[in-house]
Amino acid sequence: MSLLALPLLAFLSIFLTPTTAVSSSTLQLARSHSVTPNAGAPLSAWAASVAAQSAADTARIVSMLTSGAGPLTTRAKPKPKNRANPPVPIAPGRQILSIPNYIARAGLGTPAQTLLVAIDPSNDAAWVPCSACAGCAASSPSFSPTQSSTYRTVPCGSPQCAQVPSPSCPAGVGSSCGFNLTYAASTFQAVLGQDSLALENNVVVSYTFGCLRVVSGNSVPPQGLIGFGRGPLSFLSQTKDTYGSVFSYCLPNYRSSNFSGTLKLGPIGQPKRIKTTPLLYNPHRPSLYYVNMIGIRVGSNVVQVPQSALAFNPVTGSGTIIDAGTMFTRLAAPVYAAVRDAFRGRVRTPVAPPLGGFDTCYNVTVSVPTVTFMFAGAVAVTLPEENVMIHSSSGGVACLAMAAGPSDGVNAALNVLASMQQQNQRVLFDVANGRVGFSRELCTA
Known part of the structure; x- marks a missing residue:
């Protein structure tokens, strides 16, 4: 079909x-x-x-x-902080962005630039459309690295570069790490970067994500995605010392347009x-x-x-x-x-x-x-x-x-x-x- x-x-x-x-x-x-x-x-x-x-x-x-997605970096049991974290409101993306994924508001960079990102438990790497992305949705917001005082690129030769699928380092060690990925019926090219990521009031410093440069196909969520899978660059792996590799969600009916669902991070506050x-x-x-x-x-x-x-x-x-x-x-x-x-x-x-x-x-x-x-x-x-x-x-x-x-x-x-x-x-x-x-x-x- x-x-x-x-x-x-x-x-x-x-x-x-x-x-x-x-x-x-x-x-x-x-x-x-x-x-x-x-x-x-x-x-x-x-x-x-x-x-x-x-x-x-x-x-x-x-x-x-x-x-x-590569092997898991570690399977050791993490030790999260002993406190509850504010729940992250989530909504069906169908009414808001015409996508099947559920979405959350994310703040990326300093000062924070707001994006409605897809929450995907079956993917690892996070990625967002960046300025001048070819093939990204022109009508949707994108992330401007030059407007963030805390953004930096991830160099080739770094551990993070080795963990992305199909890394590309044509300029050698020390240059920006690029990678290619397939998502549903789309493919894209991205540059690996790091910046501050906030989901509600849950802030992660130096979060590693892909900055989309070229996109082919129309199944990429228009404002980006955060992967909650189990691989080395997933949200769980990058925040295991904070949230203990535990999360839960409640998905609202997909016909709703409200942020009435919640994503809960960490073991504290989960159903007993x-x-x-x-x-x-x-x-x-x-x-x-x-x-x-x-x-x-x-x-x-x-x-x-x-x-x-x-x-x-x-x-x-x-x-x-x-x-x-x-x-x-x-x-x-x-x-x-x-x-x-x-x-x-x-x-x-x-x-x-x-x-x-x-x-x-x-x-x-x-x-x-x-x-x-x-x-x-x-x-x-x-x-x-x-x-x-x-x-x-x-x-x-x-x-x-x-x-x-x-x-x-x-x-x-x-x-x-x-x-x-x-x-x-x-x-x-x-x-x-x-x-x-x-x-x-x-x-x-």
């Missing part, structure tokens, strides 16, 4: 209906919800916009599995009652957050899925990751087929024609069963209807908001639990203690 349709992402917020707020008291919600579409509603623009996002998800999954599952480490994909998903329920019944399609295996690439940059959950083909068939069996209503990349759609009233992801450690995350179904603008069609992953290659074995299925939940990433946690929390306003 072509990514030339990506500008249609701006339509997604127009052609999707608002949802009802959900209770924050428990992960286990009602067993079924009623969906009453209005048959015959115009669907062409909505279907095109959803198809564009589906294509963007595919490109993202391919790029994050093929762009190496939260069920956790072990965090797994894949040496071939060291930046990604793997967990052991052991089963899926549709309604009260466990779906019959081959365990080989769920089992974590770094050699074959199989397993499950938590990702907030992909919008719709992608399941390995045999897993998705089993979930889809179980879902259709519970609904017991003929499906409508596929739309926007989704093959389980309805244009009549249906009762929507819950979907539960089951993880090692007796952790079960049950999704409410708003995390399961995507709706057309007038309610004409409602579709199961999941799809099958690629049919072949290393990506075919991967299950990606995406942002729509995480919204209005607190997801904890405790790398220091090797765990990921889930706790229901309403953060949509």
Whole structure:
């Protein structure tokens, strides 16, 4: 599917209906919800916009599995400061910047220059558009290094230069370190620099990031990105002595335009009652957050899925990751087929024609069963209807908001639990203690 349709992402917020707020008291919600579409509603623009996002998800999954991040610099347990840190407000980028990522306000440089940066747990290096960037969005703010008294370039031969993908040092040791990177359907060239970075009132001195010089493609977040992956130049690694390699987020509903979600940094202030599952480490994909998903329920019944399609295996690439940059959950083909068939069996209503990349759609009233992801450690995350179904603008069609992953290659074995299925939940990433946690929390306003 072509990514030339990506500008249609701006339509997604127009052609999707608002949802009802959900209770924050428990992960286990009602067993079924009623969906009453209005048959015959115009669907062409909505279907095109959803198809564009589906294509963007595919490109993202391919790029994050093929762009190496280098080995982790250390796996020693850090010692963070014993204090709570101010939460960082986050918002869906769809309404504000027409991107699928969630965003936060960042202050870069001295004096601080404000940018709305994407928060991406599956990437490492941070990068922002800099002055005179060729191919960057002309209508969006950029960072001016010359206007910051604390900016400096990172030289070739430095440890940081060795940690970026495809470093470039044509002028030799001591010159500015450059690097190339692929992000979804885009590629870019950047120069490595350092400056003061502030997320809310959390200030990091001499943060290392890429200053974008040349961008090709339209999937790069227009005001930059901060990577919260596990690699050496990620936010976690650069701030491990301050925040202890711990963070969590609560993602608001993607149709919201409010900064009502929060990113919490450090172990202090995280939920005390939260069920956790072990965090797994894949040496071939060291930046990604793997967990052991052991089963899926549709309604009260466990779906019959081959365990080989769920089992974590770094050699074959199989397993499950938590990702907030992909919008719709992608399941390995045999897993998705089993979930889809179980879902259709519970609904017991003929499906409508596929739309926007989704093959389980309805244009009549249906009762929507819950979907539960089951993880090692007796952790079960049950999704409410708003995390399961995507709706057309007038309610004409409602579709199961999941799809099958690629049919072949290393990506075919991967299950990606995406942002729509995480919204209005607190997801904890405790790398220091090797765990990921889930706790229901309403953060949509």
